[in-house]
Amino acid sequence: MSYTNADGLYVVTGTAQGAARDNGVTAKSDVKTLVFDIPDATAIGTADTDPQPNDAFIPANSCIVRASLIVTTAFTSGGAATLTLGLQEKDGTIIDADGIDATIALAALAADLAVACDGALVDGTATVGSADAYLSVKYTTAAYTAGAAKLVLEYIEV
Numbered sequence: 001m002s003y004t005n006a007d008g009l010y011v012v013t014g015t016a017q018g019a020a021r022d023n024g025v026t027a028k029s030d031v032k033t034l035v036f037d038i039p040d041a042t043a044i045g046t047a048d049t050d051p052q053p054n055d056a057f058i059p060a061n062s063c064i065v066r067a068s069l070i071v072t073t074a075f076t077s078g079g080a081a082t083l084t085l086g087l088q089e090k091d092g093t094i095i096d097a098d099g100i101d102a103t104i105a106l107a108a109l110a111a112d113l114a115v116a117c118d119g120a121l122v123d124g125t126a127t128v129g130s131a132d133a134y135l136s137v138k139y140t141t142a143a144y145t146a147g148a149a150k151l152v153l154e155y156i157e158v
Contacts, residue, residue: 041147067117075109079142
């Protein structure tokens with residue numbers, strides 16, 4: 001027997017049926033999130049470094065729908081440093097050297113709290129390819145003297 005509870009909600013029990021409603025949809029999201037720490041900008045080099053065992057990766061054939069670089073400590077440099085974010089395979093083979101973002105200016109890393117990345121592999125226009133994709137970080141022009149950030153990648157695994 002159905003009844004109204006103390007909160008005023010009608011509770012359907014037994015063989016009674018509620019009215020079918022089609023004015024809303026509940027869906028489980030297929031979007032996954034991976035966060036990479038860049039704890040010390042002074043450790044970033046001018047060349048890609050091979051991934052280490054147990055490094056996090058984006059699974060093969062996944063599609064990156066959004067990428068944001070969240071600056072936690074302002075980046076500084078003695079010159080006009082730029083930051084490049086890309087992807088590579090486990091053996092170091094480059095997938096796209098600037099596929100997440102190319103040449104992020106020092107001013108954006110010093111002043112902004114977040115940078116919306118706009119590389120060729122972001123915004124769901126391409127997959128990362130047939131191999132697992134590992135983060136590649138490097139600078140150009142001048143070394144960083146300080147800075148830290150988190151790269152937040154949202155992707156759909158196929």
